[in-house]
Amino acid sequence: MSSTERAGRDAPRRRDEVLAAATRVFHEKGYASASIQDVADELGILKGSLYYYIDSKEDLLFSIIDRVHRDTIARLEEWLAEEGDPLVQLRTYLEEQVRVYCRDAEEVGVFLNDFRHLSPDRRATILAERDRFDSAIRDLLRRGVAEGAVAADVDPKLTAMAIFGMMNWISTWWQPDGPSTPDEVAQQFADLVMGGLVGPAEGARRDLGRRGG
Structure with missing residues (x-):
């Protein structure tokens, strides 16, 4: 399986992980005070990587x-x-x-x-x-x-x-x-x-x- 195929297969699971991280961050800090960087830090990934899943x-x-x-x-x-x-x-x-x-x-x-x-x-x-x-x-x-x-x-x-x-x-x-x-x-x-x-x-x-x- 190619890396592209594997990434496509794992996308729903990864998106769930992104939403779970965002939920924790928003719940703790409040949406207005939280940033995309906070969510990326919660996930341990680069900020730019989040934009694969969201706009x-x-x-x-x-x-x-x-x-x-x-x-x-x-x-x-x-x-x-x-x-x-x-x-x-x-x-x-x-x-x-x-x-x-x-x-x-x-x-x-x-x-x-x-x-x-x-x-x-x-x-x-x-x-x-x-x-x-x-x-x-x-x-x-x-x-x-x-x-x-x-x-x-x-x-x-x-x-x-x-x-x-x-x-x-x-x-x-x-x-x-x-x-x-x-x-x-x-x-x-x-x-x-x-x-x-x-x-x-x-x-x-x-x-x-x-x-x-």
């Missing part, structure tokens, strides 16, 4: 963000194809999403923190599908309320925003060597959310008020 620093950022986005879309499509109890569906989604957010905390952190640095056209590409996640959760919560599985006074819009807010925060505190595994975090997260959905929220507020007094 610009923004290409790296978009590739990282698009990968996170596409993986999340794939999980959403799989989840929406399932039918059954809305609480079972929601718990399945939450646990899987939290496990992935722990596993890919650096990539998710880059997505959330540096998304604003994409060009308007590239931001639009991602935003075009982002609302699908919010709508899917709200629809599921509405169905849960209609079927009596979710407390009647749960607000689907506020609850969906709270769920996404908690999940997005994972990338800021998750540590692979921490005391809990991704599975344990996913289970506790789901327990917390589900516990707030099945009981009457108004009654819980009254009870807390009495104990606080």
